Amino acid sequence: xxxxxxxxxxxxxxxxxxxxxxxxxxxxxxxxxxxxxxxxxxxxxxxxxxxxxxxxxxxxxxxxxxxxxxxxxxxxxxxxxxxxxxxxxxxxxxxxxxxxxxxxxxxxxxxxxxxxxxxxxxxxxxxxxxxxxxxxxxxxxxxxxxxxxxxxxxxxxxxxxxxxxxxxxxxxxxxxxxxxxxxxxxxxxxxxxxxxxxxxxxxxxxxxxxxxxxxxxxxxxxxxxxxxxxxxxxxxxxxxxxxxxxxxxxxxxxxxxxxxxxxxxxxxxxxxxxxxxxxxxxxxxxxxxxxxxxxxxxxxxxxxxxxxxxxxxxxxxxxxxxxxxxxxxxxxxxxxxxxxxxxxxxxxxxxxxxxxxxxxxxxxxxxxxxxxxxxxxx
Amino acid sequence: xxxxxxxxxxxxxxxxxxxxxxxxxxxxxxxxxxxxxxxxxxxxxxxxxxxxxxxxxxxxxxxxxxxxxxxxxxxxxxxxxxxxxxxxxxxxxxxxxxxxxxxxxxxxxxxxxxxxxxxxxxxxxxxxxxxxxxxxxxxxxxxxxxxxxxxxxxxxxxxxxxxxxxxxxxxxxxxxxxxxxxxxxxxxxxxxxxxxxxxxxxxxxxxxxxxxxxxxxxxxxxxxxxxxxxxxxxxxxxxxxxxxxxxxxxxxxxxxxxxxxxxxxxxxxxxxxxxxxxxxxxxxxxxxxxxxxxxxxxxxxxxxxxxxxxxxxxxxxxxxxxxxxxxxxxxxxxxxxxxxxxxxxxxxxxxxxxxxxxxxxxxxxxxxxxxxxxxxxxxxxxxxxxxxxxxxxxxxxxxxxxxxxxxxxxxxxxxxxxxxxxxxxxxxxxxxxxxxxxxxxxxxxxxxxxxxxxxxxxxxxxxxxxxxxxxxxxxxxxxxxxxxxxxxxxxxxxxxxxxxxxxxxxxxxxxxxxxxxxxxx
Numbered sequence: 001x002x003x004x005x006x007x008x009x010x011x012x013x014x015x016x017x018x019x020x021x022x023x024x025x026x027x028x029x030x031x032x033x034x035x036x037x038x039x040x041x042x043x044x045x046x047x048x049x050x051x052x053x054x055x056x057x058x059x060x061x062x063x064x065x066x067x068x069x070x071x072x073x074x075x076x077x078x079x080x081x082x083x084x085x086x087x088x089x090x091x092x093x094x095x096x097x098x099x100x101x102x103x104x105x106x107x108x109x110x111x112x113x114x115x116x117x118x119x120x121x122x123x124x125x126x127x128x129x130x131x132x133x134x135x136x137x138x139x140x141x142x143x144x145x146x147x148x149x150x151x152x153x154x155x156x157x158x159x160x161x162x163x164x165x166x167x168x169x170x171x172x173x174x175x176x177x178x179x180x181x182x183x184x185x186x187x188x189x190x191x192x193x194x195x196x197x198x199x200x201x202x203x204x205x206x207x208x209x210x211x212x213x214x215x216x217x218x219x220x221x222x223x224x225x226x227x228x229x230x231x232x233x234x235x236x237x238x239x240x241x242x243x244x245x246x247x248x249x250x251x252x253x254x255x256x257x258x259x260x261x262x263x264x265x266x267x268x269x270x271x272x273x274x275x276x277x278x279x280x281x282x283x284x285x286x287x288x289x290x291x292x293x294x295x296x297x298x299x300x301x302x303x304x305x306x307x308x309x310x311x312x313x314x315x316x317x318x319x320x321x322x323x324x325x326x327x328x329x330x331x332x333x334x335x336x337x338x339x340x341x342x343x344x345x346x347x348x349x350x351x352x353x354x355x356x357x358x359x360x361x362x363x364x365x366x367x368x369x370x371x372x373x374x375x376x377x378x
Numbered sequence: 379x380x381x382x383x384x385x386x387x388x389x390x391x392x393x394x395x396x397x398x399x400x401x402x403x404x405x406x407x408x409x410x411x412x413x414x415x416x417x418x419x420x421x422x423x424x425x426x427x428x429x430x431x432x433x434x435x436x437x438x439x440x441x442x443x444x445x446x447x448x449x450x451x452x453x454x455x456x457x458x459x460x461x462x463x464x465x466x467x468x469x470x471x472x473x474x475x476x477x478x479x480x481x482x483x484x485x486x487x488x489x490x491x492x493x494x495x496x497x498x499x500x501x502x503x504x505x506x507x508x509x510x511x512x513x514x515x516x517x518x519x520x521x522x523x524x525x526x527x528x529x530x531x532x533x534x535x536x537x538x539x540x541x542x543x544x545x546x547x548x549x550x551x552x553x554x555x556x557x558x559x560x561x562x563x564x565x566x567x568x569x570x571x572x573x574x575x576x577x578x579x580x581x582x583x584x585x586x587x588x589x590x591x592x593x594x595x596x597x598x599x600x601x602x603x604x605x606x607x608x609x610x611x612x613x614x615x616x617x618x619x620x621x622x623x624x625x626x627x628x629x630x631x632x633x634x635x636x637x638x639x640x641x642x643x644x645x646x647x648x649x650x651x652x653x654x655x656x657x658x659x660x661x662x663x664x665x666x667x668x669x670x671x672x673x674x675x676x677x678x679x680x681x682x683x684x685x686x687x688x689x690x691x692x693x694x695x696x697x698x699x700x701x702x703x704x705x706x707x708x709x710x711x712x713x714x715x716x717x718x719x720x721x722x723x724x725x726x727x728x729x730x731x732x733x734x735x736x737x738x739x740x741x742x743x744x745x746x747x748x749x750x751x752x753x754x755x756x757x758x759x760x761x762x763x764x765x766x767x768x769x770x771x772x773x774x775x776x777x778x779x780x781x782x783x784x785x786x787x788x789x790x791x792x793x794x795x796x797x798x799x800x801x802x803x804x805x806x807x808x809x810x811x812x813x814x815x816x817x818x819x820x821x822x823x824x825x826x827x828x829x830x831x832x833x834x835x836x837x838x839x840x841x842x843x844x845x846x847x848x849x850x851x852x853x854x855x856x857x858x859x860x861x862x863x864x865x866x867x868x869x870x871x872x873x874x875x876x877x878x879x880x881x882x883x884x885x886x887x888x889x890x891x892x893x894x895x896x897x898x899x
Contacts, residue, residue, distance in 0.1 A: 044607070045606070045607075045761070046606070046607035046762070046804055047761045047762050047763070047804065048762070048763055049762050049763050049764055049802045049803070049804065050763075052801075052802050060800070060801050060802070060803075060809055061801050061802045063607055063804070066606075066607035067607065067609070068609060081801065084797075084798060085764075085798045085801055085802040088764075088768075088794065088795070088798040089763045089764060089798070089802060092763055092764065092767035092768055092771070093763055093767065095767070095771070096763075096766075096767050149791065150771050151774075153770070174763075175760060175761075175766065177761070193602065194602055194604070194760065194761075196760070197585070197757075197758070197759060197760055198755060198756060198757065198758040198759065198760045198766060199755065199758070199760065199766055199767070199770045200760070201759075201760030201761075201766065
């Protein structure tokens with residue numbers, strides 16, 4: 001690395017590779033620059049202006065997520081000028097919609113009083129579903145921003161609640177554009193975009209239709225990207241507020257062989273939400289509609305939990321040993337009576353490559369036929 | 379009583395005087411053009427071809443048209459063109475004033491086989507019509523300027539981004555492009571030089587922000603016209619991520635003459651840091667409204683009072699607004715400021731693209747700031763927080779103040795919002811949006827204070843702060859208000875002061891605007 005590639009951040013020198021942004025250099029070196037609209041893996045839009053930093057010689061503040069680090073650049077990440085802009089930006093965002101989590105300058109000790117006051121904020125009787133899991137709230141607390149100076153505007157667009165997966169609450173949208181980036185640059189579905197202009201801006205799907213009438217495939221990438229309570233999984237919402245203990249369990253998605261890493265969000269031994277694991281492959285946080293929303297079978301009373309054997313037209317519960325013995329005995333008989341080519345095996349994409357390999361080995365070696373195929377070919 | 383009568387007499391006398399002057403005028407000999415200050419004090423470079431038929435290329439050619447393009451294409455290397463531009467000292471006429479030669483040099487040195495030359499004809503400042511006039515009256519000058527720019531940077535494709543609200547400009551540009559193509563001045567192998575340049579028009583759909591360079595390029599690409607952070611700058615990654623030069627209409631209109639007459643000739647006009655001339659759209663309460671082209675360094679006073687003829691009778695000059703929604707106003711105190719980029723910025727305004735709105739003492743500066751903030755709020759693309767949310771609150775506060783509901787602390791909040799929006803907004807629109815508020819606060823803070831603390835609008839323009847009552851002392855009993863009132867809310871009889879019935883009054887301001895003795899408050 002050439003010695004020219006040195007940047008000074010908060011008084012200390014750091015080396016950088018050409019092309020790295022100020023934010024990336026800072027992150028690498030443990031300097032915490034807060035972000036809101038910045039979405040890893042997508043091109044920076046520089047729209048929220050939370051990550052602004054002061055660069056010596058620059059006329060205005062610079063969005064660190066978008067600005068490349070430059071040789072001998074002198075950057076201050078928490079100077080009074082930066083803090084002033086950051087705090088006012090947060091105040092403006094809190095006043096941009098129904099962000100009642102901070103209860104508009106409430107100063108009370110009692111949790112009940114706090115909740116009651118938060119509910120008093122017009123049109124929203126419930127506490128925000130993202131409460132406690134909201135980037136805006138975190139930042140407002142970090143920078144001690146409360147607001148009663150600026151009045152939120154009247155709610156312009158009604159809540160969209162007409163599909164089974166995603167609830168869109170525009171009154172809580174801060175127009176950071178993360179969902180748009182997630183949809184267009186990460187999933188490349190190009191289903192949503194900015195619509196209208198200025199203070200009337202709205203995230204729209206195909207000429208401002210409901211998601212279900214648009215090109216949306218309900219992968220839920222946008223829900224995971226949403227830093228606030230504007231995009232919420234409907235099942236999560238129906239599960240009610242989660243003030244009691246919840247747990248995150250990391251696991252591998254069982255739907256197909258890709259092996260997406262996901263977190264099951266669990267309360268009372270029941271899954272109420274699934275999110276992708278952002279810092280691990282192969283999916284790096286992305287999931288499909290099945291992985292993200294198709295989990296209600298887990299606790300379904302109809303779900304099969306043991307093998308069933310049909311006897312005299314009725315199904316009865318059986319042990320695995322018993323069931324497998326029966327299958328192997330019957331296959332053996334068919335092979336003996338009609339030859340191995342009378343048997344065929346069809347594999348599923350829900351199992352892994354290794355399992356698929358085993359299936360063809362079983363078909364060819366154990367049964368003795370080449371009748372093996374896979375659902376992906378259908 | 380007697381005082382009022384004498385006032386009425388005065389008005390009658392004034393009328394007689396006016397008539398006499400009119401008569402005298404009729405007897406006068408017609409002066410030479412250059413003896414009329416409106417013409418004599420101007421220097422025409424950009425507007426030199428005014429009066430030719432813009433739909434006939436031959437008329438443009440007869441005025442030395444396309445000579446510069448021929449010189450650039452046949453005799454000069456790109457480096458020589460750039461050197462000439464740098465010598466001329468021409469700076470971007472869109473308002474920011476970036477040296478044009480330098481911009482071309484960056485694009486020239488930028489690596490890439492495909493490059494673009496763009497013309498920003500998305501003029502949108504309220505009250506500004508300089509580019510429109512050039513586009514409509516002299517379209518070939520822009521074409522020629524773009525050909526020269528294309529040669530300088532090595533581009534073979536250009537776009538003119540013209541707002542759709544200028545249909546005549548678009549029509550004439552189209553005629554100009556087809557005539558130039560027919561003459562072999564556009565297209566392949568221009569002048570047999572081997573140089574190709576194709577030009578197309580792209581119509582903007584009416585968003586002010588598309589005058590911002592990155593938003594303009596997004597728009598041409600067919601995307602939503604929203605700005606993006608810079609760097610990368612367009613000279614490195616512009617339209618379709620290719621090196622791109624974008625200049626304003628007036629900038630291009632200067633180029634042929636710089637190449638034709640030489641950079642030194644151009645640098646001889648203007649001031650140390652601002653060379654050449656600038657076209658202003660002089661408007662507002664000034665006698666001569668229209669386009670004015672003056673050498674840089676001419677004082678505002680010369681432009682407004684000598685060329686513009688000053689403020690019409692009975693009204694007093696108050697301030698001049700420069701640069702539209704991104705600009706600021708200059709009070710009478712600084713009326714001798716010369717127009718160059720640095721001096722104008724020093725007094726709190728900007729050179730801007732050339733809007734110059736003269737305001738008299740009947741203009742309420744708070745209301746004026748509210749107007750521009752309304753414009754900015756309306757035209758904000760909605761991408762970045764400070765501009766989208768901040769300007770909304772600034773507008774709300776200004777509206778509150780003009781409604782008479784201003785509170786102590788409002789000015790502080792306005793200043794705080796302004797400072798952060800200027801410092802943290804993403805693009806030029808947001809970063810300059812608070813300027814009209816800041817500059818009126820700088821020069822006319824007392825008016826804000828009068829609105830907030832005394833619930834009074836000194837200029838009598840904010841209906842909510844007016845009583846709509848007649849000051850019987852001041853009333854000259856002329857009855858004009860009675861005659862003009864659209865709702866018959868005013869009663870008046872000869873030799874009696876007028877009376878306003880507040881139940882019928884709709885606060886339309888007609889009486890106040892027409893009262894000759896300023897008697898309604």
